Amino acid sequence: MAKRPLEGYRVLDFTQAAAGPMAVAQLADFGAEIIKVERPPKGDDTRYTPPSFSGTAGYYLSMNRGKKSILLDFNKPKAKEIALQLAAVSDIVYENYRPGVMSKLGLGYEEIKKVKPDIIYVSASGFGQSGPYTTRAAYDLVVQSMGGLMSVTGPKGGEWTKGGTSIADLTCGVFGALGTLLAVVNRQNTGEGCYMDVSMLDTTMALMENHIANYLNAGIIPRPMGTRNPYVALYDRLPTSDGEIVCCAATNPQFTKFCLLLGLPDLQKESRFATPSLRRENEVELLKIIETETKKFKSKQIVEMSLKQGLPVSEINTVEKAVEDEHIKSRGMIVDVVDRVAGKFKIIGSPIKSTAFEMPRSSFSSQLGEYTVEVLRDVLGMGDKEIEEALKEI
């Protein structure tokens, strides 16, 4: 396999927590050299999120795979000088401080542009670099709530809830990586860098796009529906003799197949169940009939039968089961990450597979400041004595 597309690119990473590190982790997957700047004494807070192991943590390992950690104390002038020297030999700066913080540190876009005119400078933040909420503090939960995601998530008629993972943070990271690549293409086109402003609220709204279009244009107000589809049936969870499955048999051909499989060949002939929307309308009666039949089977049995018919049906996995799944393993979605002190751990792999380049099947994680000396020596070309001096002043 050939080189990965971003090999030769250097990213100066001033991010912490999740939304920023997630984006930069993907740039590392794509082959870029990442220098993660952490601030003494503790570095990124995620190093201490439980479960943690000898100076690192699951959270840190996962979001900071493939990054070299260096320590810089921005209260010291020499540290800022070194940050600017590093920026001058980097292609991309990625930061996720609250808007205004990097400028106050003397490391905003305008300052970096002076030392590196074609820099690609990406700022990820909770609410973006402009607008009334720009300086408001954001956590994943805050943005899931403000982005409207909670108002459509939860059991029907029940408590509104958030997605059980940091969806807003992570989505901002995924879009942030895409935005960075677009800026790289733009630089290839024009020779010029640019400033990119990516916000957690904007990117969460990108996931809400269907609800937004339906409300703004057709006045439809969405609320939590559990696993139901608001317009069509059968598209829901179903009970079995030993648990539950989800079943997507909403179209007529799918529904016919599913009824046959349950021994209910005449069900679709009934006028109340003739179309996906009629089935939705008469869902209570429909489920009464269907559930009596599905309860006769074990989850595994009914999933197998459905898959043979080409129906999208699944058991409801827990994380414990998902990580053991033969398909997930065969796709290389669980990879190793090695930390020099804490040892070898497992994290999620890259979802992009290509015939031209290969994503890493294993990666490394670094202890706080593990690469400070190497970066000063190899990237900035400092001699041993100079490094010794610098270490006292940064």
Place this chain on the structure above:
Amino acid sequence: MGKRPLEGLRVLEFAEKTAGFMCTAQLADSGAEVIQIESLHGTDARTIPPTLEGTSTTHMSLNRGKKSMVCDMSKPATRDIVLKLAKMSDIIVENFRPGVMDKLGLGYEDIKKVKPDIIYTSISGFGQTGPYSQQDYDDLTIQAMSGIMSVTGPKDGEWTNLGVDVADYIAGVYGAMGTVLAVINRRRTGEGCHLDISVLDSFLCLMEAPFYMYLDGGIVRRPIGTKHPQGCLFEAVPTSDGQMICCAAVDSQFTKFCLMLGLQDLQKDPRFQDGRSRRKNDVDLMAIIGPETQKYTTKKLAQMCIENGLPVGEINTVETLVEDEHVKYRASIIDVVDSAAGKLKIMGSPFKSSAFEFPKLTFSAQKGEHTVEVLRNVLGISEKEIEEIISA
């Protein structure tokens, strides 16, 4: 403002599901010319309710900025035309079940013969390889398989999925990311490639915390509503007119929060001294805090928290979200013009760049609206020939 980064690149889209549509929507936003190849009855997105003048809002949103061309794939002449179009294109995005495009004679190897440096992005439920590759999927089955449902829902309540097609969307964004990455690669090497994106793989990337907590720490997670598994206060609190999200799990934040409510002695109570004890005793804690937060309206409490630098979030619905002053200021909601349904509003690209501007106005196409235009302008076919092709 300069050109958008993908201007000058042409994309042929063969999609039938949300993930494929989402992918090319990102490419269209970024400036690529996207030609959607539809069957005679059109993509399923056109029939998803609600519809306005026969145009689905889902279609307008997901298929913004794409030209539509109708092709009857059962006719041999159609394949020739599609291959000619592929020769004039840079990128193919398809999201059929693995093998379907090969059977149509339009697989990666077929296209590579007419266009050696093609970037060919396949998005499927489970990927081109592995035991499940031939299974059909829907967003709900992927969410169920990923494990997200086992950590989503009220505490001790029903496990639920996220109320958006998040697995499909994220696969679309990863598909776009992979495609742009392949564009960068092609410029360096002169070579195209085949990309294999799976909806399940993509969504697993949003499973981060529960995955590594289990894989590396043996910790099993279950739904806990809006609560944080380790820290507290980090959840919805009641107000006089509703509820609101408050995040004051760090000790210094909790101190500020208590002071703000006039409960300065609360943190001295050993039950509430740190995040973990507060989580353990969260029912007792909420019994004390709830009556205090209920003295204020959501708006007032939000204001107080913001003044104290505490992260706070109104629980928006779609209706309040689109009216929000900040959302309006960011101008992320854009106009889309459909030749039949008129001017409507959709969510646009979430990026802001100093070098190029994402569209503030775009279009959506009726089925086959651009067939003639594409035959004429891209393939240079004469009017007479076009007439013959269409009548055949």
